[in-house]
Amino acid sequence: MGEERVIGQPRPIRDAASKVTGRKAYVGDMSLPGMLVGKLLLSDRPHARVLSVDTSEARTMPGVHAVVTWEDCPDVRYNSAQRMIDAQVPLTERVLAREVRHVGDRVAAVAAETEEQAMAALRAIRVTYEDLPAVLSIDEALAPGAEPVHGTSNVVGVLEKGDKDIEAHLAACPHVVSGSFSTPPIHQGAIETHCAMANWSEEGKLTVITPCQNSFAYRVILAQIFGLPLNRVRVVVPAIGGGFGGKLEMTIEPVAALLSRKARRPVKMVLSRKETIMATRxxxxxxxxxxxxxxxxxxxxxxxxxxxxxxxxxxxxxxxxxxxxxxxxxxxxxxxxxxxxxxxxxxxxxxxxxxxxxxxxxxxxxxxxxxxxxxxxxxxxxxxxxxxxxxxxxxxxxxxxxxxxxxxxxxxxxxxxxxxxxxxxxxxxxxxxxxxxxxxxxxxxxxxxxNCHGVHRDVASPMIKMNEDGSAVLYTGSHEMGNDTLGTQAAIVSEVTGVPLDQVGIVASDTDTVLWHIGDYASRGTFVICAGVKRAAELMACELRREAAPLLGCDSSEVVLRDGRAMRGDGVPEVTLREVMIHCQAVTGRELCVHVTYEAPRGxxxxxxxxxxxxxxxxxxxxxxxxxxxxxxxxxxxxxxxxxxxxxxxxxxxxxxxxxxxxxxxxxxxxxxxxxxxxxxxxxxxxxxxxxxxxxxxxxxxxxxxxxxxxxxxxxxxxxxxxxxxxxxxxxxxxxxxxxxxxxxxxxxxxxxxxx
Known part of the structure; x- marks a missing residue:
């Protein structure tokens, strides 16, 4: 497209070395002082009413610090895919079920000192069910007289678009072909199974560390479940060991939070592959x-x-x-x-x-x-x-x-x-x-x-800060999905500002430190998020040119930023970005930090x-x-x-x-x-x-x-x-x-x- 030095060049993903050497830290690798192990008891019935859950033996077993059932949960229904605080969505799910609706539904959970103690406590829990009719396919669910999974109908709703006279138009066609097709459910297959860590501080703040694709949405849902203002919920996303959409909806995070609140200790839950297939998405x-x-x-x-x-x-x-x-x-x-x-x-x-x-x-x-x-x-x-x-x-x-x-x-x-x-x-x-x-x-x-243009608001809100040595930090709500989303954003900052790529740091996907982000889905990473980062980098480049111009004795429009230096258009003279930033602090008396809220312009x-x-x-x-x-x-x-x-x-x-x-x-x-x-x-x-x-x-x-x-x-x-x-x-x-x-x-x- 032009004379780009970073963009368009083949680069390994930013964290490739740490991944292949095994040094990358995933949630399953992490621990907190005093952390307990959380485990789930899953339903073995496709549809049943939970009449009773006897946890008396489990609560007294060695190492057990918390046992929870639906009776310990906030009486709040939520939607695990809710994106924004004002979204109007069907609320059908609870943290733990009063009525189980599939094999693998969440019935109870325990937190103990070790995994063995937690599993022993699960085996000691006795659940009494009243079985209900189950529908296991679309055809069964739509059959006359089928048992409703929720409400009075198994049809969640009807979405329709296009020409309402389609029958007449088809009838007028010289040739009409028709066919019926089916596709099965499949598992996303991420190498990393679902996992989460939760910790309540003594001041009543909930922190959840989870490999999700939608940290700000998780914050909204957790706040609604536990009745907290958003400033008392923090969601942090470290490395994601594969998502493919499977970690877009919230699953076990509120269970870990519930256990942590009751035990007054940090709790980590890591699902097995079987549990991930049965109990997530x-x-x-x-x-x-x-x-x-x-x-x-x-x-x-x-x-x-x-x-x-x-x-x-x-x-x-x-x-x-x-x-x-x-x-x-x-x-x-x-x-x-x-x-x-x-x-x-x-x-x-x-x-x-x-x-x-x-x-x-x-x-x-x-x-x-x-x-x-x-x-x-x-x-x-x-x-x-x-x-x-x-x-x-x-x-x-x-x-x-x-x-x-x-x-x-x-x-x-x-x-x-x-x-x-x-x-x-x-x-x-x-x-x-x-x-x-x-x-x-x-x-x-x-x-x-x-993007999500025309469906709901779709914005990116990146922020860039310059350091006094001429390096930079990008703050982004984006999550690294394994496709070098963050590395590409850093490359854009480097290309536009002239800061060398290895001197562009990234702070990402922490709801306490970055600006609001709707999540990484809808293939919006390039057209929306990277476009927003480019816009922010252009603002920073303007600021750098403004600061460099007096040092170069020229107008800011003549300043070229490249390879960690600022120079006049003809290349002489030049100064380093370190010198530009020292001038900014010592002479101009300001720090350089820019941010934008960039909205998807169209679909x-x-x-x-x-x-x-x-x-x-x-x-x-x-x-x-x-x-x-x-x-x-x-x-x-x-x-x-x-x-x-x-x-x-x-x-x-x-x-x-x-x-x-x-x-x-x-x-x-x-x-x-x-x-x-x-x-x-x-x-x-x-x-x-x-x-x-x-x-x-x-x-x-x-x-x-x-x-x-x-x-x-x-x-x-x-x-x-x-x-x-x-x-x-x-x-x-x-x-x-x-x-x-x-x-x-x-x-x-x-x-x-x-x-x-």
């Missing part, structure tokens, strides 16, 4: 019905999507995920008539929460599979059909607002080139003549937003096109991805090394979603998959040996983005499953309706006969 399962209308020339005329999402036992992010899903069918194609309806549904299963893509993988699996079917309905090639219907850079959204600089068409062209689409369509492969193996090629396109989407070549074993049903290509529109590449890793990680996550991952529930409501091995996440050996990635940066990038940049973030996972499903359908001649496409499901599909 999963990706929403979904079922969708999609109809598309096209004309004889291949123009996509109408899209109708009707979807239910499984929000599980509590409302949490029911409306948030459904709302994000609702927007996706409007973002990619030029169809004049689009209608979407989404209904989040309660079931007696693990609550659905945030996971990378946030509704996008669910709906794009359905719609992108249907695009292939629509193309076949008129005898068109799937890539050519997309070319004709995909949005252009100068297009307007459904509300008549310019989209910015969307480049999905460029991504599609580059992906087709890298996969050698035309060549592979014509090529014959071993087994194509009806032998054991079938080969297929597939494509899919997807999008993901970059914007990132796009990606994926292509896959697969081999299907007709005897076993095994799908092997032989070659995979992913090309993404990111406006401008801020750090190519980080983006490549992020894109490859998203592909791996999408491969698991497509081929092997799920969390299913037995007739007793228990999750069948309770370990990482059984969850079906792909290993390194499952990745395609031929994996190619690229990025599209065109015409100055995305307006309003820092240097034209916008997010990669969540978008890499979105097109993967439909891309592979379309390739499998191409190979076996049968449409794929359900995820995951494991061998049993592929064999079942082939048993249905020729459909495509």
């Amino acid at each position: 999963v990706r929403h399962g979904s079922q969708s019905r999609v109809r598309m209308g096209v004309d004889d020339q291949g123009k996509l005329l109408a899209i109708d999507v009707d979807c239910e999402t499984n929000t599980g036992a509590y409302a949490g992010s029911a409306f948030n995920v459904a709302g994000a899903l609702l927007e996706n069918p409007f973002q990619l194609y030029k169809a004049p008539y689009v209608h979407v309806r989404v209904r989040p549904v309660y079931t007696n299963t693990v609550p659905g929460g945030a996971m990378r893509g946030y509704g996008g993988p669910e709906v794009y699996f359905a719609t992108e599979c249907m695009v292939d079917r629509a193309a076949r309905a008129i005898g068109a090639d799937p890539v050519e059909f997309r070319r004709e219907n995909i949005i252009a850079p100068d297009s307007l959204n459904e509300e008549g607002v310019p989209r910015g600089n969307p480049r999905p068409a460029d991504c599609l062209e580059r992906a087709s080139e890298l996969i050698r689409y035309e060549e592979e369509r014509r090529a014959k492969k071993p087994g194509d003549d009806g032998g054991r193996f079938a080969w297929g090629i597939g494509v899919a396109v997807g999008s993901h937003g970059n 914007v989407c990132s796009y990606g096109a994926h292509a896959a070549l697969v081999r299907v074993d007709r005897q076993t049903g095994e799908v092997r991805v032989e070659r995979y290509v992913a090309v993404h529109d990111v406006g401008h590449v801020l750090n190519p090394l980080m983006l490549e890793g992020q894109l490859e990680g998203g592909i791996a996550m999408g491969l698991g979603y497509a081929l092997s991952e799920q969390v299913s529930f037995g007739p007793d409501g228990r999750p069948v998959q309770q370990t990482l091995g059984r969850c079906g996440m792909p290993r390194a050996t499952d990745m395609p040996l031929d994996l190619r990635t690229d990025f599209v940066c065109a015409d100055g990038g995305e307006p309003d983005g820092p240097w034209g940049a916008k997010a990669l973030g969540e978008s890499p996972v979105v097109p993967v499953a439909p891309c592979i499903a379309n390739a499998v359908s191409d190979a076996i001649g049968v449409d794929i309706h359900d995820l995951p496409m494991d061998p049993a499901r592929v064999l079942e599909a082939m048993g249905r006969g020729e459909e495509s």
Whole structure:
């Protein structure tokens, strides 16, 4: 984009060395003086009323300092996904349950000197239940006469957008294709399980240390539960050992706080993998019905999507995920008539929460599979059909607002080139003549937003302080998610102010020391947060130029900041930033500290096109991805090394979603998959040996983005499953309706006969 010295250069993530050497401190590594071990007693019933909890024996056991049940909790309902203090959201959850609504619901907790003592106390607790009818799937929950999980209906609400006359528009289309699809809940799979430390001071202040993605939101919820003003709740986020959305909603933090308050000691809780799967969050399962209308020339005329999402036992992010899903069918194609309806549904299963893509993988699996079917309905090639219907850079959204600089068409062209689409369509492969193996090629396109513009306030509030030696400190509410969010922000400060990158310190995600931040989600890290940091750095650069000008004998507009120095435009003379700051303190008599509150100026989407070549074993049903290509529109590449890793990680996550991952529930409501091995996440050996990635940066990038940049973030996972499903359908001649496409499901599909 210009002559950037830091931005655009490949850099390892800021904390890479401490991670690979094992020196990085995670919450599970930390301790406080006098700290106790907290443990949870989880429900073994999918739906039951808690009649009594006998804790008498547990309270007297050695080392036990606190035992709590619902009777010890504040009688406060909350929403674990609440973002802001004034948010209007369904309040369905309590710290500990009076009525358990899924296997893994929280019944009681203990705090003891050691883990062994805490576990012994849990075993001594006796719970008497009155079992209630349970609904374990969306269909069961919607059946007439189904037991309501909450209130009188299992439908949390209805979200609807688009053309209300969609039936008439579909009826007028020369060709209409339709299909039904389902996606399962899956586990986020972060290496670090859920954990938290809580401590009440003698003055009544609660401090919670937790690897969450939303520290200020957690502060709001904790304050509401315990009836505290916000100045008496502090949330600190150290390293996060993986989140992927799973640590966006609050789970065990109020339990740790309750135990700490009762024991009058710090308490740390670390869940096992089984507990994390049973007692925290999963990706929403979904079922969708999609109809598309096209004309004889291949123009996509109408899209109708009707979807239910499984929000599980509590409302949490029911409306948030459904709302994000609702927007996706409007973002990619030029169809004049689009209608979407989404209904989040309660079931007696693990609550659905945030996971990378946030509704996008669910709906794009359905719609992108249907695009292939629509193309076949008129005898068109799937890539050519997309070319004709995909949005252009100068297009307007459904509300008549310019989209910015969307480049999905460029991504599609580059992906087709890298996969050698035309060549592979014509090529014959071993087994194509009806032998054991079938080969297929597939494509899919997807999008993901970059912020929450139009949904709720979306601001970043970075602050930068100069030190007297010319180094700087960035104060940011952002959380380091493992994708070098903080390192990129530091690089922006360095680029703009001239402070060397290794002299930019960071204070992050501590509600007592940084300004308000809405959280790290919605792929807003680049387009909003980094843009805000750039704005703050520009203000600091103005201050530095103002201070340096008298030392250089020139106007401030002539001062250039670079490599820890300030110089006149021609490079002579020059002074160090240390000298500038000493002058600032000793002569001008002021300190340099700036902050901004930067608001997302508009909604914007990132796009990606994926292509896959697969081999299907007709005897076993095994799908092997032989070659995979992913090309993404990111406006401008801020750090190519980080983006490549992020894109490859998203592909791996999408491969698991497509081929092997799920969390299913037995007739007793228990999750069948309770370990990482059984969850079906792909290993390194499952990745395609031929994996190619690229990025599209065109015409100055995305307006309003820092240097034209916008997010990669969540978008890499979105097109993967439909891309592979379309390739499998191409190979076996049968449409794929359900995820995951494991061998049993592929064999079942082939048993249905020729459909495509």
